[in-house]
Amino acid sequence: MEPIEILKEDFAQTLDFIDKCDNHIFQIKNWAIATSSAIIAFSISQNYDSLVFVNLLPLLAFLYLELVYKSFQDSAIAHAADISQRIDKYLANTNVGDLLVKYNHGFGRKIQYPSVRRVFGILRNPDRGHFRNFYVLLILISVGAFFLGRSVN
Numbered sequence: 001m002e003p004i005e006i007l008k009e010d011f012a013q014t015l016d017f018i019d020k021c022d023n024h025i026f027q028i029k030n031w032a033i034a035t036s037s038a039i040i041a042f043s044i045s046q047n048y049d050s051l052v053f054v055n056l057l058p059l060l061a062f063l064y065l066e067l068v069y070k071s072f073q074d075s076a077i078a079h080a081a082d083i084s085q086r087i088d089k090y091l092a093n094t095n096v097g098d099l100l101v102k103y104n105h106g107f108g109r110k111i112q113y114p115s116v117r118r119v120f121g122i123l124r125n126p127d128r129g130h131f132r133n134f135y136v137l138l139i140l141i142s143v144g145a146f147f148l149g150r151s152v153n
Helices: 003-045 049-092 116-124 126-152
Strands: none
Touching: 003 049, 003 126, 049 116, 049 126, 116 126
């Protein structure tokens, strides 16, 4: 198999993995919204206003799970960028002999263990404010539901 064919195959597989991670991330967000809505609806309908604060635990779990997938996706994106640079190098000069130098096939070798420190470190990245904003908004809705429930009673 030619080096460029290896790169093309790996690139396609990596893009598929990135898409799968995106799908999982959206599913996690959907579950976070559904779970929060159910807890808020139950607590207000049953006059257990303080129960909305139970919502914080699943939200933290959903945030962690989403960040785990995002860390996997980041590794795959970095691998795809490396492959893309190699393909660009080949397209500029088809006689490139060092196309696979320091190349590792598959992004699996680049995925790092999703430790709590590493995963929550993603939140410190200023480009990842949307993760914080999504969950902060759900927390604010929960707190608002608490005060709404108090005022309705």
